Amino acid sequence: MSNVFGSSVLRWMSAAVLFVALQACSDGDNSLADAGLAESQPMPSPADLVLRGGIVASMDPQIVGATAVAVVGHTIVAVGTDAEVDHYINTDTEVVELAGRMVAPGLIEGHGHFMSFGRAQQIINLNDIDNWGQAVGRVAMAVDRAQPGEWIFGRGWHQEKWDQVPLDAVEGVPLNRTLSQVSPNNPVLLGHASGHAAFVNDAALAAAGIDDKTADPAGGTIVRDQTGRATGLLRETAQRLVAKRGAEYQAQRSEAEVTAELRQRVLLAGEEALAHGITSFHDAGEDFATIDFLKTMEAADELPVRLNVMVRVDTNEELAEKLAAYRETAQDNDFLTVRSIKRQVDGALGAHGAWLLAPYVDMPQSYGLVLDSLAKVEETARLALKYGYQLNTHAIGDRANREVLNLYQRVFTELEQEGQALRWRIEHAQHIDPEDVSRFAELGVIAAFQGIHSASDGPWLATRLGMERTARTSYPWRDLLDSGALLANGTDVPVEPIDAMASLYATVSRRMSTGELFNPEQALTRAEALASYTINNAYAAFEEDLKGSVTPGKWADLVVLSDDFFAVPEQQIPDIQIDLTIVGGEVRYRRQ
Numbered sequence: 001m002s003n004v005f006g007s008s009v010l011r012w013m014s015a016a017v018l019f020v021a022l023q024a025c026s027d028g029d030n031s032l033a034d035a036g037l038a039e040s041q042p043m044p045s046p047a048d049l050v051l052r053g054g055i056v057a058s059m060d061p062q063i064v065g066a067t068a069v070a071v072v073g074h075t076i077v078a079v080g081t082d083a084e085v086d087h088y089i090n091t092d093t094e095v096v097e098l099a100g101r102m103v104a105p106g107l108i109e110g111h112g113h114f115m116s117f118g119r120a121q122q123i124i125n126l127n128d129i130d131n132w133g134q135a136v137g138r139v140a141m142a143v144d145r146a147q148p149g150e151w152i153f154g155r156g157w158h159q160e161k162w163d164q165v166p167l168d169a170v171e172g173v174p175l176n177r178t179l180s181q182v183s184p185n186n187p188v189l190l191g192h193a194s195g196h197a198a199f200v201n202d203a204a205l206a207a208a209g210i211d212d213k214t215a216d217p218a219g220g221t222i223v224r225d226q227t228g229r230a231t232g233l234l235r236e237t238a239q240r241l242v243a244k245r246g247a248e249y250q251a252q253r254s255e256a257e258v259t260a261e262l263r264q265r266v267l268l269a270g271e272e273a274l275a276h277g278i279t280s281f282h283d284a285g286e287d288f289a290t291i292d293f294l295k296t297m298e299a300a301d302e303l304p305v306r307l308n309v310m311v312r313v314d315t316n317e318e319l320a321e322k323l324a325a326y327r328e329t330a331q332d333n334d335f336l337t338v339r340s341i342k343r344q345v346d347g348a349l350g351a352h353g354a355w356l357l358a359p360y361v362d363m364p365q366s367y368g369l370v371l372d373s374l375a376k377v378e379e380t381a382r383l384a385l386k387y388g389y390q391l392n393t394h395a396i397g398d399r400a401n402r403e404v405l406n407l408y409q410r411v412f413t414e415l416e417q418e419g420q421a422l423r424w425r426i427e428h429a430q431h432i433d434p435e436d437v438s439r440f441a442e443l444g445v446i447a448a449f450q451g452i453h454s455a456s457d458g459p460w461l462a463t464r465l466g467m468e469r470t471a472r473t474s475y476p477w478r479d480l481l482d483s484g485a486l487l488a489n490g491t492d493v494p495v496e497p498i499d500a501m502a503s504l505y506a507t508v509s510r511r512m513s514t515g516e517l518f519n520p521e522q523a524l525t526r527a528e529a530l531a532s533y534t535i536n537n538a539y540a541a542f543e544e545d546l547k548g549s550v551t552p553g554k555w556a557d558l559v560v561l562s563d564d565f566f567a568v569p570e571q572q573i574p575d576i577q578i579d580l581t582i583v584g585g586e587v588r589y590r591r592q
């Protein structure tokens with residue numbers, strides 16, 4: 001990856017030497033106050049950017065009490081008091097007056113789905129509508145902009161959230177009459193928030209060849225009114241009849257159109273990430289074609305945030321064929337790295353997909369689902385070792401977590417590997433039997449959890465697991481941390497919003513969306529939580545020498561917060577604003 005600032009290495013080297021001198025001065029009294037510059041010392045090279053007059057949450061135990069940061073090119077060159085850092089300012093330096101605000105390391109999303117997140121911005125979002133009329137209104141606006149015959153996609157509606165339902169509704173969902181009126185010629189497909197149903201207009205039904213006589217597919221329902229007419233609601237597999245036609249339509253487009261859409265997807269996801277203080281993003285799974293596309297964007301300096309992409313393809317054959325060619329670790333100011341593989345052992349708890357040690361209390365015949373077989377994951381593990389990749393396996397249920405720990409342990413033992421050096425991860429690590437908690441630290445396995453999930457899922461966990469198992473196994477962050485495990489935090493966006501402050505708040509408070517507390521003894525301290533969003537995530541991607549703390553020599557990935565994360569009353573953490581997001585020394589987001 002090219003350095004957009006040209007050759008600044010020499011300039012920062014001289015500055016780094018000076019910083020060592022400053023540190024040495026201040027070591028004696030363990031403060032950075034007024035170390036000053038001796039006359040004999042060379043003047044530092046001017047900084048491109050200085051932030052001063054704030055509170056530096058360095059996340060570096062060596063740097064305490066700093067108020068200012070100097071940046072040259074894409075690199076932090078000095079962190080200290082205003083007096084120390086002022087020496088780096090000349091007429092060309094951009095100076096940001098923090099006025100007491102906090103500067104922290106750029107936040108790192110530890111587990112999200114970058115391209116799906118971008119797509120969610122491209123289609124109509126129906127998450128926040130109050131009633132069906134609003135959905136129809138949003139579709140009507142999209143129809144105005146659409147080409148004749150173009151498909152219109154939306155997602156996120158949920159009839160339980162509406163303030164009113166039309167009188168002629170069937171199973172709580174309206175007829176598609178008004179939708180067909182506003183969009184007579186453009187097929188419309190609106191996914192339910194749960195993913196388990198879709199709502200379509202007549203043009204979409206016609207495109208899929210669904211009429212009054214079409215039989216329900218196996219595992220799905222074409223919902224009908226009393227006269228036998230399809231209402232537009234398609235449950236489970238029935239939505240595929242229409243989705244398939246929509247995908248075929250999308251596939252007909254020219255390569256240029258497809259590329260433009262992908263590019264927009266990246267830019268939209270990046271824009272949202274930056275607005276939430278995210279400077280790096282661990283993308284939990286893209287195929288090789290998508291990685292190729294991201295490479296072209298990186299080469300054109302167009303990636304808005306740094307991406308650590310996990311390879312996610314179905315077969316081990318494809319991995320064996322391509323892993324060697326795709327491995328990419330971080331170089332100079334890199335925006336794209338590929339050195340990990342994603343696997344998924346079970347599903348999610350809400351849909352009874354998490355693999356459990358004991359049956360679901362509300363579905364006593366079921367222990368959940370196994371998605372990627374353990375044999376398949378074990379073969380992937382061997383490929384990961386052969387080609388120098390990290391393995392990141394999705395495990396939500398307590399059985400899934402145990403099996404993945406067993407599998408990792410078996411592979412480490414058989415192939416004489418040191419787990420601590422491999423840094424393999426379990427994604428989500430939600431429900432863990434107490435007997436397995438300490439095994440994360442023992443095996444060097446990272447728990448990549450999502451703080452915000454505890455707030456969203458906490459209220460209904462007991463309906464699946466019962467009170468006792470919920471209390472004993474769910475989101476045991478404190479126990480994991482106390483046993484020595486490394487915790488990496490995130491949101492699983494677009495499953496949850498990318499809002500890091502909301503996730504951090506859940507992490508430190510264990511307060512649920514209902515306002516009640518959920519096993520609050522498992523909460524983390526604010527320092528532990530911020531580490532789980534910065535230096536820990538850097539470590540979880542083998543990049544702790546490059547990012548994750550405000551330390552001279554590291555990349556200048558920084559975020560300016562409106563308030564002191566460590567000092568505001570706890571319930572105000574979600575209100576902390578992102579004022580500035582800086583990636584590689586470049587201001588990429590500024591709050592209006």
Ligand SMILES: [Zn+2]
Pocket residue numbers: 111112113284492
């Ligand atoms: Zn995910």
